[in-house]
Amino acid sequence: MQHNKPTVQDYSTYTPEDFYVWQLLYERQLPFVQASASELYLAALDKIGFNAAEIPHFEETTKRLQHHTGWQLTVVPELVPQKEFFEMLTRKTFPATCWLRALEELDYIEEPDMFHDVFGHVPLLVNSAYAGFMQNFGKLAMKWIDTPEAIPVLARVYWFTIEFGLLHENGKNKIFGAGIISSIGETQHVFKDESQKVPFNIRQMLTTEYRIDTLQPTYFVIDSFEQLCNAIPDIDKQLEQIFSTQLIH
Numbered sequence: 001m002q003h004n005k006p007t008v009q010d011y012s013t014y015t016p017e018d019f020y021v022w023q024l025l026y027e028r029q030l031p032f033v034q035a036s037a038s039e040l041y042l043a044a045l046d047k048i049g050f051n052a053a054e055i056p057h058f059e060e061t062t063k064r065l066q067h068h069t070g071w072q073l074t075v076v077p078e079l080v081p082q083k084e085f086f087e088m089l090t091r092k093t094f095p096a097t098c099w100l101r102a103l104e105e106l107d108y109i110e111e112p113d114m115f116h117d118v119f120g121h122v123p124l125l126v127n128s129a130y131a132g133f134m135q136n137f138g139k140l141a142m143k144w145i146d147t148p149e150a151i152p153v154l155a156r157v158y159w160f161t162i163e164f165g166l167l168h169e170n171g172k173n174k175i176f177g178a179g180i181i182s183s184i185g186e187t188q189h190v191f192k193d194e195s196q197k198v199p200f201n202i203r204q205m206l207t208t209e210y211r212i213d214t215l216q217p218t219y220f221v222i223d224s225f226e227q228l229c230n231a232i233p234d235i236d237k238q239l240e241q242i243f244s245t246q247l248i249h
């Protein structure tokens with residue numbers, strides 16, 4: 001389906017269908033999220049102030065992010081090229097779409113829309129450890145950007161944490177990855193026995209291919225966002241072991 005993909009958020013252009021879609025998605029995900037998301041995500045959702053009745057305002061959301069961690073949102077029409085994306089992370093800037101899927105695409109959409117980008121990704125940017133990981137991940141990616149073979153390997157870390165990560169909390173696996181939080185299919189699938197849950201392990205993460213065309217067969221479980229932050233030098237070291245001969249100085 002073709003979407004109108006704005007490069008600025010003009011709130012007056014949202015249609016009744018847009019509000020209805022946001023409300024339906026929000027009200028449908030919320031029970032799953034309340035039952036299975038990390039308490040850090042739930043606290044963050046509260047701080048960022050989203051609700052079912054209102055499509056988030058980017059300006060207001062940026063104000064709240066600025067207050068907590070100094071991050072900001074910027075509107076992009078669609079997925080941005082990797083280099084641009086990583087560079088934005090280094091500047092504490094999260095690129096997000098501001099358009100919503102159509103009613104007939106409620107369960108599945110081919111590319112990320114605002115519900116994924118904003119409901120899924122943005123709340124945890126008020127958490128300083130999570131936000132610190134995002135920025136340092138961007139810096140690490142920019143360090144490796146001229147070694148093209150390294151980027152898809154490094155992208156696996158982003159995939160298995162920021163998109164599809166689980167967090168071990170009070171003896172239970174809880175979700176925090178945006179790809180799970182924003183997806184009805186993933187929230188219903190993630191805790192079934194048919195998917196594998198693997199403790200956080202950089203080497204394994206860097207060498208595990210991921211699927212973009214199906215529900216996830218493997219999820220990695222972290223202990224804390226601090227663990228992720230602290231792993232950045234190790235990720236760098238392991239990339240050096242794998243790609244050192246190709247490093248461009």
Ligand SMILES: [Fe+2]
Pocket residue numbers: 112116117121163178179
């Ligand atoms: Fe995403």
